[in-house]
């Protein structure tokens with residue numbers, strides 16, 4: 001049986017075994033303690049699995065659990081975007097009142113924006129209420145299974161319902 005090198009994990013295995021490990025990370029993402037962690041997004045594994053490099057990229061581990069606004073890991077990510085805390089703060093901003101009855105600073109900072117997202121097979125638009133465009137990119141990465149490209153239009157400055165905005169262009 002012919003074995004091939006895995007330089008990352010410093011072991012030898014069959015080419016089919018390497019390909020199977022790489023494929024398994026796309027079906028069942030590895031936990032932090034698993035050796036398969038090294039297989040995730042591995043270009044060599046992708047090549048051995050017969051997948052083109054541009055289709056082989058994998059979002060960083062658990063990116064789907066990162067809040068697009070505060071970048072903290074969250075057990076629950078609401079609307080594919082926000083941790084519970086940021087979701088609640090956004091709710092207060094939309095109402096224009098925090099629990100103490102004050103106008104939240106966030107109420108004057110949020111706006112609705114869009115970004116066009118492209119992968120190798122299609123293009124689509126992500127639109128959300130954001131503090132900045134990086135939130136849109138991170139939101140798109142939450143569900144990405146391959147490399148993405150982003151193109152931005154001119155900032156729209158669509159006000160969020162209930163919010164009064166004074167934004168620079």
Ligand SMILES: [Zn+2]
Pocket residue numbers: 067068069070071072082083084085086087
């Ligand atoms: Zn958050």
